[in-house]
Amino acid sequence: MYIIDRRLNPGGKSLANRQRFLRRAKAQIQRAVRQTAGDRDITDLERGGEVTIPADGVREPSFRRSGEGGVNDHILPGNKRFIEGDTIDRPPGGGGGSSAGGDNGEGEDDFRFALTRDEFLDLFLDDLELPDLAKRRVATVETQGMRRAGYTVTGSPVNLALLRSMRNALSRRIAMRRPKPEDLLRLEQEIERLEQQEGPSDHLTALRQELEQLKLRTKRFPYIDPLDLRYRRFEPVSRPVAQAVMFCLMDVSGSMTEHMKDLAKRFYMLLYIFLTRRYKHVEIVFIRHTHEAKEVDEETFFNSPETGGTVVSSALREMQRIVEERYSPDSWNIYAAQASDGDNSPNDGSTSAALLRDVILPVCQYYAYLEVGSDSDRMQTGFINHKTSLWQTYETLQEQGANLAMRKVNHRREIYPVFRELFRRRDAEAGARVP
Amino acid sequence: MSLLERDNLLFQGADWDFSLIQRIHDAIETIGVGEMGLNVYPNQIEVITAEQMLDAYASIGMPLFYKHWSFGKRFALHEASYRQGFMGLAYEIVINSNPCISYIMEENSATMQTLVIAHAAFGHNHFFKNNYLFQEWTDADGILDYLEFAKGYITRCEERYGHAAVERVLDAAHALMSHGVHRYPRKKRPDLRSEERREKERHLHLEQTFNDLWRTVPTKGAAAKPQLSDERRRALLELPQENLLYFLEKSAPRLQPWQREILRIIRQIAQYFYPQRQTKVMNEGCATYCHYRIMTRLHETGQISDGAFLEFLQSHTNVTRQPEYDDPHYGGINPYALGFGMMQDIERICTKPTAEDREWFPEIAGSGDAMAVLRDVWANYRDESFISQYLSPHLMRQWRMFHLVDDPDQPELRIEAIHDERGYRRLRRSLSRHYDVGWSDPDIQVIDVDLAGDRRLILHHHVLNRTLLHKDDAQRVLQMVANLWGYAVVLKEVEPATGAIFQEHVAHPHETLF
Numbered sequence: 044m045y046i047i048d049r050r051l052n053p054g055g056k057s058l059a060n061r062q063r064f065l066r067r068a069k070a071q072i073q074r075a076v077r078q079t080a081g082d083r084d085i086t087d088l089e090r091g092g093e094v095t096i097p098a099d100g101v102r103e104p105s106f107r108r109s110g111e112g113g114v115n116d117h118i119l120p121g122n123k124r125f126i127e128g129d130t131i132d133r134p135p136g137g138g139g140g141s142s143a144g145g146d147n148g149e150g151e152d153d154f155r156f157a158l159t160r161d162e163f164l165d166l167f168l169d170d171l172e173l174p175d176l177a178k179r180r181v182a183t184v185e186t187q188g189m190r191r192a193g194y195t196v197t198g199s200p201v202n203l204a205l206l207r208s209m210r211n212a213l214s215r216r217i218a219m220r221r222p223k224p225e226d227l228l229r230l231e232q233e234i235e236r237l238e239q240q241e242g243p244s245d246h247l248t249a250l251r252q253e254l255e256q257l258k259l260r261t262k263r264f265p266y267i268d269p270l271d272l273r274y275r276r277f278e279p280v281s282r283p284v285a286q287a288v289m290f291c292l293m294d295v296s297g298s299m300t301e302h303m304k305d306l307a308k309r310f311y312m313l314l315y316i317f318l319t320r321r322y323k324h325v326e327i328v329f330i331r332h333t334h335e336a337k338e339v340d341e342e343t344f345f346n347s348p349e350t351g352g353t354v355v356s357s358a359l360r361e362m363q364r365i366v367e368e369r370y371s372p373d374s375w376n377i378y379a380a381q382a383s384d385g386d387n388s389p390n391d392g393s394t395s396a397a398l399l400r401d402v403i404l405p406v407c408q409y410y411a412y413l414e415v416g417s418d419s420d421r422m423q424t425g426f427i428n429h430k431t432s433l434w435q436t437y438e439t440l441q442e443q444g445a446n447l448a449m450r451k452v453n454h455r456r457e458i459y460p461v462f463r464e465l466f467r468r469r470d471a472e473a474g475a476r477v478p
Numbered sequence: 479m480s481l482l483e484r485d486n487l488l489f490q491g492a493d494w495d496f497s498l499i500q501r502i503h504d505a506i507e508t509i510g511v512g513e514m515g516l517n518v519y520p521n522q523i524e525v526i527t528a529e530q531m532l533d534a535y536a537s538i539g540m541p542l543f544y545k546h547w548s549f550g551k552r553f554a555l556h557e558a559s560y561r562q563g564f565m566g567l568a569y570e571i572v573i574n575s576n577p578c579i580s581y582i583m584e585e586n587s588a589t590m591q592t593l594v595i596a597h598a599a600f601g602h603n604h605f606f607k608n609n610y611l612f613q614e615w616t617d618a619d620g621i622l623d624y625l626e627f628a629k630g631y632i633t634r635c636e637e638r639y640g641h642a643a644v645e646r647v648l649d650a651a652h653a654l655m656s657h658g659v660h661r662y663p664r665k666k667r668p669d670l671r672s673e674e675r676r677e678k679e680r681h682l683h684l685e686q687t688f689n690d691l692w693r694t695v696p697t698k699g700a701a702a703k704p705q706l707s708d709e710r711r712r713a714l715l716e717l718p719q720e721n722l723l724y725f726l727e728k729s730a731p732r733l734q735p736w737q738r739e740i741l742r743i744i745r746q747i748a749q750y751f752y753p754q755r756q757t758k759v760m761n762e763g764c765a766t767y768c769h770y771r772i773m774t775r776l777h778e779t780g781q782i783s784d785g786a787f788l789e790f791l792q793s794h795t796n797v798t799r800q801p802e803y804d805d806p807h808y809g810g811i812n813p814y815a816l817g818f819g820m821m822q823d824i825e826r827i828c829t830k831p832t833a834e835d836r837e838w839f840p841e842i843a844g845s846g847d848a849m850a851v852l853r854d855v856w857a858n859y860r861d862e863s864f865i866s867q868y869l870s871p872h873l874m875r876q877w878r879m880f881h882l883v884d885d886p887d888q889p890e891l892r893i894e895a896i897h898d899e900r901g902y903r904r905l906r907r908s909l910s911r912h913y914d915v916g917w918s919d920p921d922i923q924v925i926d927v928d929l930a931g932d933r934r935l936i937l938h939h940h941v942l943n944r945t946l947l948h949k950d951d952a953q954r955v956l957q958m959v960a961n962l963w964g965y966a967v968v969l970k971e972v973e974p975a976t977g978a979i980f981q982e983h984v985a986h987p988h989e990t991l992f
Contacts, residue, residue, distance in 0.1 A: 044500070044520065044523065045521070045522045045523070045577070048525050050584055054527075056533040056537075059545045059550075060545055060547065063546065063550050063641070064548075064549075064551045064553075065550070066641075101548075102951075103548055103652060103653065104653050104952075105653050105656055106653075106654075107920065107947065107951060108947060108948065109948040113886070113943045113944040113946070114884065114943040114945070115883075115884040115943075116884065116908060118811070118879055118881055118882075118909045118912060119802075119879065119882060120811065121801075121803045121805070121877070121878050122878040122879065122880040123804075126898075127894070127895055127898070127900060127901060128892070128893065130893070131882075131890060133889075133890065154551075155558055156557065156558045157554070157561065
């Protein structure tokens with residue numbers, strides 16, 4: 044008998060099967076993922092998790108009898124009161140007769156299984172793309188890494204390049220005409236044979252001398268010499284790391300309700316997840332503003348209420364200051380998303396527009412403006428064409444050709460579609476949009 | 479407990495290590511081979527983790543298998559229900575190979591490992607080695623090598639022809655798997671080890687005899703072909719043929735050689751698993767009976783403690799529980815329970831027969847040597863024949879079996895037979911028929927094809943009890959058959975007695991697929 048411990052074998056033996064399965068059902072899984080994302084809290088998105096797809100797409104059909112029609116019979120255990128010839132009413136709702144149901148599971152309806160976080164996000168963010176990636180190549184923080192770079196004659200034993208060393212030894216042996224072991228052996232045998240056959244002769248002496256010389260030569264040119272040794276050489280390289288900073292700008296004046304903040308938060312979360320997938324290093328800056336703007340931490344950003352008027356340009360100025368101080372546009376990819384209910388003090392419009400056009404937009408990879416409305420807004424059909432003051436300001440900018448994305452969102456289930464729309468791959472469209 | 483008895487114990491507590499597994503195996507071997515006369519392949523016991531068990535589930539328990547999305551699906555399904563706690567994992571998986579490989583889980587306690595080794599490494603192992611179906615149809619020596627070959631071959635095909643093309647062939651072959659077995663022995667036995675060699679030889683022969691000149695030789699006019707009679711034509715194609723995969727592999731006009739080879743691989747694997755489908759009750763019954771006997775003997779001889787024996791009994795009774803028909807847990811007849819029950823019953827008939835037993839089983843009643851009878855049963859029967867021969871009135875009464883018939887033409891369900899003098903034989907006959915795969919699988923045959931004409935393939939489904947095929951599935955599978963065949967395929971559902979046709983399915987090949 045043998046006992047084999049397989050526990051340490053690498054797991055994931057069916058990974059290849061899983062990939063085939065995901066590929067096979069990709070369309071359905073993707074639909075399910077999007078649907079799940081709609082229902083789920085955005086903070087949970089990163090966790091991956093269960094999705095349900097219709098079983099139909101991954102069905103494995105076979106020739107089998109249908110459960111309906113025809114005569115079915117069953118042998119059942121546990122008779123308590125029946126005798127031969129008894130009849131029983133058909134149980135309601137099925138021709139199956141009893142619970143025996145030996146038939147194949149007709150009712151395999153939905154197929155439920157778990158996706159890992161990575162699989163989930165891959166499918167979730169599939170076919171989305173960061174716009175304007177020009178600066179991604181520009182990198183600042185450089186990590187040090189090692190890279191193979193040829194061979195060297197010195198080094199530590201672990202880096203010994205065995206193949207190369209042996210090849211050097213071989214070529215040296217050939218070049219130096221180091222006697223081959225089989226030649227030596229042949230000579231020795233010849234001498235031995237001659238010694239047995241006849242007495243001392245000149246020929247024998249000559250042979251002996253030759254052997255002596257060959258042996259000397261063998262000793263002088265060793266099989267392997269320190270000269271032959273080669274080591275794998277590594278050299279340090281610095282690798283650029285693409286990095287991004289994400290500015291979250293939000294109006295926190297009294298007119299912003301919890302619902303609106305929630306919408307904004309969801310959008311920021313999505314953006315953050317998306318950026319972390321594309322960049323190794325992502326920083327977030329939260330700027331909230333009323334009539335004056337302040338950089339705050341996340342907790343304060345979303346939770347503590349403020350009162351005051353609304354001056355959008357204050358936030359833009361704050362952002363400008365922070366960019367100048369900490370995030371040089373040469374080395375950072377800058378993304379900004381602004382959420383607001385659209386209010387702005389009437390005399391601030393032109394200031395904001397100028398700031399945005401002349402200062403902010405030129406340093407940004409992408410600037411998105413998300414106007415959040417209350418849930419009930421959608422109902423008021425009469426106001427559909429109503430434009431807030433900020434919207435009007437930005438719209439004018441956009442018409443002048445500024446690279447600015449604007450969307451309006453009223454309900455949390457619209458967040459994800461809007462997000463997709465903003466970031467969807469726009470190969471065809473790109474030429475048309477950028478003047 | 480005296481000092482001597484304590485020394486006799488194989489283990490105390492739940493912990494185990496490899497030397498203990500060895501000692502347990504040896505103790506079981508003494509009882510199994512020495513006292514019960516089991517004849518087993520050498521054992522190879524492999525310890526695996528829960529995750530690896532899930533992996534093994536996905537590939538029908540085989541240690542190596544080709545890649546296909548359906549296995550990924552199965553894995554996802556099992557994993558989901560396992561993680562949610564809906565499903566426990568089996569304690570073991572055993573493979574019909576030589577040496578016989580048993581997987582045991584690392585989580586099992588020492589008692590469970592003992593049980594598992596007795597059950598799988600001796601019970602199942604003996605059955606695999608001795609049952610006539612396994613001897614006839616499976617090649618325990620060659621299966622692992624063949625799977626290795628199959629896996630490699632399919633991987634190479636994927637590299638050469640693309641995942642999508644291979645997947646289409648595999649999908650179609652899987653759909654026809656239940657109709658890809660020979661049910662009756664043919665002239666030559668399958669020898670899996672030589673399959674790989676033969677595939678290479680076929681390929682080599684093609685390469686060696688390839689001559690491009692043949693392409694340029696002008697062909698004769700079609701008129702020169704002799705007209706074959708219908709009879710002769712069908713005989714040449716070995717029609718009618720119930721092994722659809724075999725027929726397609728041999729006769730489909732438009733398949734590439736590698737596509738034929740994949741069909742062949744799936745067919746071989748289907749054939750390998752065919753005996754297992756026919757011997758579920760016997761196989762599990764044999765293993766359960768063996769582990770019960772062995773564990774009892776281990777306890778009697780003081781090699782396992784009372785506590786361990788109780789732990790074993792708890793798990794044993796769980797496995798052999800048979801809920802009654804009106805129990806919410808009822809899910810059909812439990813093969814473990816039925817097999818174990820019948821084998822214990824045989825033991826009772828051999829050792830303590832009643833007058834009724836002497837009348838029903840004159841040849842074994844009171845013979846005294848239950849093991850000899852059981853060994854003979856395990857070697858020479860399958861579920862259907864086993865039940866029709868050895869289901870005793872005693873057991874039918876004990877289980878209180880009854881036969882329920884659901885005829886759609888009648889307004890009510892009818893009790894056809896119960897566990898009484900009038901019903902025993904009818905009950906037994908009906909139950910045994912339920913275990914006949916020839917009866918439970920729809921009977922589908924290739925009836926005719928005119929290779930010289932329009933090449934339309936005609937299949938017949940011989941309808942039993944007026945139960946037609948599942949329409950949607952049938953159409954899907956038929957589409958796959960058409961894709962493999964390359965021309966139109968028609969499936970007629972025929973009443974065998976009258977020749978009346980209930981339904982006709984037609985499928986035309988997707989030209990682009992193959």
